[in-house]
Amino acid sequence: MNKEINVLFLDDEENILFALSRLLMEESYGIIKTTDPDEAMALIEKHPIKVVVSDQRMPKISGIDFLKNVKQKYPDKMRILLSGYVDFVTAEEAINFGEVYRFLIKPWKTPYLKASIQHAIEQYDLVGSHRALYDASLKKTAELEELNKKLQGMYEIQRSFTSTVSHELRTPLASIKMAIDLVMGGTAGGLNEQQIKFLMKAKDNVDRLNRLINDILDLTKLEAGRMPLKLQMANIHDVIMEVVEIQGAVLKERGIYLKTEFAENVPLVSFDKDRMIQVFSNLITNALKFTDKGGVTIVTVFEEDKSRIKVAVRDTGVGIQPEDLSKLFQKFQQLGDASERKTGGTGLGLAICKEIVIRHGGEIWIESVYGEGSSFNFTIPVVKKTEENV
Ligand SMILES: Nc1ncnc2c1ncn2[C@@H]1O[C@H](COP(=O)(O)OP(=O)(O)O)[C@@H](O)[C@H]1O
Ligand SMILES: [Mg+2]
Structure with missing residues (x-):
């Protein structure tokens, strides 16, 4: 041998x-x-x-x-x-x-000699196998880094593609909307009821597409960190009231309430007003959308020990099953069958809310009992900064 x-x-x-x-x-x-x-x-x-x-x-x-x-x-x-x-x-x-x-x-002494050589060989092999493992793991790490870079690049391309396409869609959509408005306004002659009905449907869908494009653009910008916050010290209650007044007006015939329970000691906080309006609009619209009896209450609490304001948008609506809770902040997530979905949604609202809340340094989470209602909660930290571009 x-x-x-x-x-x-x-x-x-x-x-x-x-x-x-x-x-x-x-x-x-x-x-x-x-x-x-x-x-x-x-x-x-x-x-x-x-x-x-x-x-x-x-x-x-x-x-x-x-x-x-x-x-x-x-x-x-x-x-x-x-x-x-x-x-x-x-x-x-x-x-x-x-x-x-x-x-x-x-x-x-022969046994010493043999044992010493044997041990030395074993030691050599052990070190060798460790080194091989180490080398393999270095190689894998390098491969993963490479892959990661590639993915990052692809993600960037996808992001800029999304935002370009969305921008490009806006212009033709605006002209479609204008044409529909003109026809509906009678500029091109009188219309019968059925024609008006069809045009209304077209208009609704144009609006929906517009919302979708705006949401996609917002989310892309937020995710890429390309939406600077215009932070100002203000009272969060003022923003909530603005949204409540608008929503309250469309609520009249539905027989459900929309009310507020504001804490009295809530301090001024630093936030971007337009973005916060976006958060409240979506949470309140959602709450009203999924509530048929009872109503929606917006509650604020000043958690002094944690230096933050906690806001809860509570409803007595359909509720959410526990296994669905974690899905909701993901993009394009809408629960239930497509046929059950209330029209108008994009499935991007909560993803946008989450990005905005996190960018403000807060947290967002949901509590819900299926069949009884949900509470969408988030926090805004109380900090002394007045203005900042993040
Ligand atoms: N208050 C709520 N009660 C029950 N389900 C809700 C509530 N808010 C959101 N959801 C569920 O989360 C989904 C995603 O909400 P959102 O991201 O705002 O998208 P959209 O409103 O466009 O459908 C909704 O389609 C709905 O299934
Ligand atoms: Mg929504």
Whole structure:
């Protein structure tokens, strides 16, 4: 059987080399021997050597110096010194400075010799496999980084594509809307009831498309951090009242209430008014949309210990099943069958709310009991800043 040559012996005495190779003939590794240190170096280069065993006293170079050279050139080879005379200082130094792995005394005790070489081989293999693992993980990390960069690039392209397309859709849509308005206004002659009905439907859908485009543009900008907040110190109640008044007007015939429960001690906070109106509009529209009896209450609380205002938009509507809660802040998520969906929604509202709240440094979450109602809650931190572009 051809054994792989894993062990090299260097000794200036041929008979020692001979004795050693006879002794280790039966081992699982192959050995190679030489009396010349230069040749030894060449052999290490040539064979898959794992362990180098060297004599100490040789004419050309001392064993320790030779092993130092080996260490410098092949740091992972295991090195064993085999010395005929006991020099404790040399041995101590060699071992403690890591020049050699084991120190054996001549005449050697065969079990020690065998065990030392065996351990050295195992150690070599262990280090090798660790290194291979490490190298593999470095390679994987590099691959992942590369992939990540690619994805980032693709994401950027998709983002700019989305925003360009959305912009481009606006102009033709505006002209469609104008044409519909003109026809409905009688500019092109009188219309019968059915024609008006069809045109109304067209108009509704144009409005819906417009909302969708605006939502997509907003969300793309928010996600890309390209929507600077115009922060100002103001009373959050004023913003809520603005939205409540608008929504209240359309509510009349539905027989449900829309009311507020404001805390009295709520301080002024820093926020972007237009964006906050967007949040409240969506939360309140949603709440009203999914409530058939009872109504909607907007509650504010000043959580002084946490330096934040907590706002809750509560409804007594359909509620949300626990397994659906986490889906709601994702884009284009609308619950229920398509046929059940109330018209007008885009499924982007809550995703936009979440981005806006987070950009303000707040948190947003939902509590809901299916069949009883939901509470959409978020916080606005109370900070002393007056203006900032984030
Ligand atoms: N107050 C609520 N009660 C029950 N379900 C709600 C409520 N608010 C939102 N939802 C659910 O979350 C979905 C996503 O809401 P949103 O992101 O605002 O999109 P949209 O209003 O355009 O459908 C809604 O379609 C609905 O299924
Ligand atoms: Mg909505």
